[in-house]
Amino acid sequence: MDAQIIIDTLLEIYHNLVRAIPSFVTGLAVLLVGWLVSWLLRKVIVFVLKRLKFDDLVDRVGVTGVLRGIGLQKSLAEIIGQIIFWYVLLFFLISSMRLMGLTDLAEMIVLLLKYVPKAIGAVVLIIFGGMGAKFMGDTLGNLALGAGIAFGRSLGRLIQYVISIFVIVLAIGMLGIDTAILVSSITILIAAVGLALALAFGLGARPVVRHVVASYYVRQSFRPGQTVRVGEHEGTIIGISPVYTRLETEAGIVSVPNALFLDAAVPSKANRP
Numbered sequence: 001m002d003a004q005i006i007i008d009t010l011l012e013i014y015h016n017l018v019r020a021i022p023s024f025v026t027g028l029a030v031l032l033v034g035w036l037v038s039w040l041l042r043k044v045i046v047f048v049l050k051r052l053k054f055d056d057l058v059d060r061v062g063v064t065g066v067l068r069g070i071g072l073q074k075s076l077a078e079i080i081g082q083i084i085f086w087y088v089l090l091f092f093l094i095s096s097m098r099l100m101g102l103t104d105l106a107e108m109i110v111l112l113l114k115y116v117p118k119a120i121g122a123v124v125l126i127i128f129g130g131m132g133a134k135f136m137g138d139t140l141g142n143l144a145l146g147a148g149i150a151f152g153r154s155l156g157r158l159i160q161y162v163i164s165i166f167v168i169v170l171a172i173g174m175l176g177i178d179t180a181i182l183v184s185s186i187t188i189l190i191a192a193v194g195l196a197l198a199l200a201f202g203l204g205a206r207p208v209v210r211h212v213v214a215s216y217y218v219r220q221s222f223r224p225g226q227t228v229r230v231g232e233h234e235g236t237i238i239g240i241s242p243v244y245t246r247l248e249t250e251a252g253i254v255s256v257p258n259a260l261f262l263d264a265a266v267p268s269k270a271n272r273p
Contacts, residue, residue: 027100034092042085049077087116115175122171129167133160211243214258218245221262228265230256 049055055075074082090113097106141156165186222228224237228247233256235249244255245265256265 024100027096030092030099031096034089034096037092038085038089041088042081045084046077046081049080083120087113090116118175122174125171125174126167129170130164133163133167136160136163211258214262215240215242215245218258218262218265222265226267228267230261230265 054077058076090109094106094109094113097103097109137156137158137160139156140159141153169186219240222237222240222245224239227234227236230247233247233249233254235247235254237245238248238253239246240258243258245258245261247254247256
């Protein structure tokens, strides 16, 4: 009796395998055809985009640099072709799984396909957000340098990194991940860094600020080429920077802090009428 049950069970397994073989072979054939179609479609799309000089266009607007910055070494045309390849292949994979009777696995892939547009949107947001962050950082950095701020380039890079962090957080939010805690943590971190910089600037850079403010009044009262006396130094003004005023004296070039220059400088007798 027990032996007959074992034999019947083995026979049932055998018949199920025999019945499943045609479905398995058909599913594999569909998957193979899907791979070929996806491969050809990727080749055609990449070829067309390259013929249209798509990569040159996106390189001029800065997309290629952003892709390199996030670790993607392939061109945007190749990335688009690869995305389409996997997207089409997954559709064929779903049909293949259903033909094989693996409906639960097919439903999991369907859920994955619904998630793909969100992932593509997040990638697009990172690309264009990274471009915007770089543009803002470069623009503000150049403006700071033009205003005479020596660390203007570093300031621009810091602004670029801050904007990039928020762009990445937004991209994570597009994927359906709760970013409330992450946003709060980043906000607190940035506020703490800003407070530390403000304190450092306020407490440690007060003399520098004093000289920078004094430089405005120095430029109102004096001009390059004018001969002045500051204490024991007498010479010709050759330049007024945000912190120092430089004099050309008989002993050489002398740099006088602007606040001291404003308090002590008097026109030389050679300049008096």
